[in-house]
Amino acid sequence: MPSVMLRNREDGKLLFYVAKKDLEETVESLEFDSPDKWGGEVILGDGSKYYFEPMDTPPDIPITLRAKRLESAD
Amino acid sequence: MPALSKEETEALIQEVLEVYPEKAKKDRAKHLAINDQELEKSNKCITSNRKSLPGVMTIRGCAYAGSKGVVWGPIKDMIHISHGPVGCGQYSRAGRRNYYVGTTGVNTFGDMNFTSDFQEKDIVFGGDKKLAKLIDEIEVLFPMNKGISIQSECPIGLIGDDIEAVAKQKNKEHEKPVVPVRCEGFRGVSQSLGHHIANDAIRDWVLENRDGDDSFETTEYDVAVIGDYNIGGDAWASRTLLEEMGLRVVAQWSGDGTIAEIEKTPKVKLNLIHCYRSMNYIARHMEEKYSIPWIEYNFFGPTKIAESLRRIADHFDDKIKAGAEKVIQRYKAEYDAVIAKYRPRLEGKRVMLYIGGLRPRHVIGAYEDLGMEVVGTGYEFGHNDDYDRTIKEMGNATLLYDDVTGYEFEEFVKKVQPDLIGSGIKEKYIFQKMGVPFRQMHSWDYSGPYHGYDGFAIFARDMDMTINNPCWKSVKAPWKQDDADEAPMAASA
Numbered sequence: 001m002p003s004v005m006l007r008n009r010e011d012g013k014l015l016f017y018v019a020k021k022d023l024e025e026t027v028e029s030l031e032f033d034s035p036d037k038w039g040g041e042v043i044l045g046d047g048s049k050y051y052f053e054p055m056d057t058p059p060d061i062p063i064t065l066r067a068k069r070l071e072s073a074d
Numbered sequence: 075m076p077a078l079s080k081e082e083t084e085a086l087i088q089e090v091l092e093v094y095p096e097k098a099k100k101d102r103a104k105h106l107a108i109n110d111q112e113l114e115k116s117n118k119c120i121t122s123n124r125k126s127l128p129g130v131m132t133i134r135g136c137a138y139a140g141s142k143g144v145v146w147g148p149i150k151d152m153i154h155i156s157h158g159p160v161g162c163g164q165y166s167r168a169g170r171r172n173y174y175v176g177t178t179g180v181n182t183f184g185d186m187n188f189t190s191d192f193q194e195k196d197i198v199f200g201g202d203k204k205l206a207k208l209i210d211e212i213e214v215l216f217p218m219n220k221g222i223s224i225q226s227e228c229p230i231g232l233i234g235d236d237i238e239a240v241a242k243q244k245n246k247e248h249e250k251p252v253v254p255v256r257c258e259g260f261r262g263v264s265q266s267l268g269h270h271i272a273n274d275a276i277r278d279w280v281l282e283n284r285d286g287d288d289s290f291e292t293t294e295y296d297v298a299v300i301g302d303y304n305i306g307g308d309a310w311a312s313r314t315l316l317e318e319m320g321l322r323v324v325a326q327w328s329g330d331g332t333i334a335e336i337e338k339t340p341k342v343k344l345n346l347i348h349c350y351r352s353m354n355y356i357a358r359h360m361e362e363k364y365s366i367p368w369i370e371y372n373f374f375g376p377t378k379i380a381e382s383l384r385r386i387a388d389h390f391d392d393k394i395k396a397g398a399e400k401v402i403q404r405y406k407a408e409y410d411a412v413i414a415k416y417r418p419r420l421e422g423k424r425v426m427l428y429i430g431g432l433r434p435r436h437v438i439g440a441y442e443d444l445g446m447e448v449v450g451t452g453y454e455f456g457h458n459d460d461y462d463r464t465i466k467e468m469g470n471a472t473l474l475y476d477d478v479t480g481y482e483f484e485e486f487v488k489k490v491q492p493d494l495i496g497s498g499i500k501e502k503y504i505f506q507k508m509g510v511p512f513r514q515m516h517s518w519d520y521s522g523p524y525h526g527y528d529g530f531a532i533f534a535r536d537m538d539m540t541i542n543n544p545c546w547k548s549v550k551a552p553w554k555q556d557d558a559d560e561a562p563m564a565a566s567a
């Protein structure tokens with residue numbers, strides 16, 4: 001379960017950063033992204049997949065969250 | 075010599091790898107690459123931040139070097155104890171040329187060496203008592219210090235001393251920050267982890283000191299310069315530009331910086347990151363905790379400076395935006411003159427770089443402003459995110475080499491035949507003896523500053539006097555020289 005730091009890039013895209021792995025990728029899709037539900041499966045720019053435990057409200061970004069790794073990019 | 079094509083570069087890499095045993099060859103192959111601007115992500119072509127191969131000559135440093143030498147060392151009003159045997163601190167003392175103002179030994183301590191000078195008995199019985207005594211001595215001898223950091227050398231982690239306990243106790247006693255830093259040299263694969271550990275120590279032991287204290291008057295235009303170590307005065311040359319455009323520089327991390335500046339940084343409006351590699355961690359942390367946005371900028375060469383000033387100004391109102399334009403205008407005549415003078419003498423010269431931190435990509439623009447071309451670059455301790463940021467700066471089919479070995483670097487130079495190499499002291503004499511002009515690009519070869527418009531003029535002069543130095547003609551014995559070597563040089567200056 002890596003700690004992931006989420007931040008907004010200047011162009012508005014969400015960046016997904018894992019310090020330990022030097023992984024800095026854009027978030028291409030997020031399963032739930034509405035005012036009453038946020039999280040679920042994320043797909044990154046390099047194709048890898050992670051999972052955030054869904055939350056009732058969207059978090060204040062920037063924030064560090066735990067994510068589960070589902071599928072790595074090859 | 076004309077630029078190498080993609081195939082030729084590929085062949086060159088293969089040829090260089092040929093001498094390695096099978097396993098080493100496989101490993102090193104991952105660290106050598108041909109730049110391809112099409113790529114979005116560097117991990118498709120190059121591997122970095124891995125352990126160096128035993129048996130090859132690497133140019134890397136240790137975590138202690140990253141913490142004491144780079145991040146903490148320049149904080150001038152603190153005393154940084156090199157905790158452990160004497161050598162680590164003494165042999166690296168004042169080597170980075172972080173300039174500062176102050177009276178050394180009274181209120182600033184930048185180029186002094188403080189060490190606990192471990193002896194056998196300290197290793198056997200532990201050094202915590204000695205450390206406590208040392209801190210008390212410091213308080214008596216140098217009462218004007220504003221804090222102490224304990225920079226662990228290898229043995230501290232090996233013998234399991236509890237420096238945190240000593241730090242906490244002395245912090246209470248002396249009512250000054252005492253910061254234990256667990257930057258033992260054996261941690262990680264290079265100095266890079268030392269930067270990270272140092273950032274984390276600042277986060278845990280210093281940054282929160284003024285939370286909830288609003289006595290510091292802030293303005294809308296407060297910024298902090300992060301990751302500028304004031305080598306040869308770099309931070310000063312950068313700071314003036316920011317101030318001229320109307321910003322207020324509250325803190326310099328950490329060249330010519332003080333601990334008070336560091337404590338005030340959580341109150342700024344924007345963090346400006348120069349050396350991304352060594353201080354992005356703290357910037358990310360401040361963004362999360364204090365909602366301070368950060369941007370990377372580049373103050374090498376007029377093209378990049380103008381770009382950066384405008385990008386910084388975009389985060390502020392029209393007054394600052396106008397200020398940025400004014401600064402660019404104000405220096406235009408100056409830097410145009412520099413280019414007019416040196417470009418004819420440097421046009422078309424080819425450069426190979428091998429440095430650390432930010433420079434393998436940041437200085438490319440400055441060389442291009444002078445009409446030069448960077449044909450190879452590499453990081454001692456870069457990570458993937460550094461190479462991501464490098465791909466777009468470099469031309470296609472140029473060489474990228476990560477943690478290059480002494481042998482590889484020499485072979486590359488023999489084949490590519492650059493007109494200039496920019497690297498460190500350990501490489502300097504090898505290449506000079508090979509007859510290749512060389513600049514030390516860590517310490518600016520005892521020159522500098524190279525940042526900002528003022529720095530660019532010095533940069534251009536230094537490159538010219540190195541490349542066009544008549545001594546290079548004398549490297550070859552007169553009877554071996556043919557007339558073709560006497561190519562006339564562009565006249566000026």
Ligand code: SF4
Binds near residue numbers: 136137227228229260
């Ligand atoms: S590796 Fe250890 S012993 Fe060597 S300089 Fe670094 S801290 Fe000192």
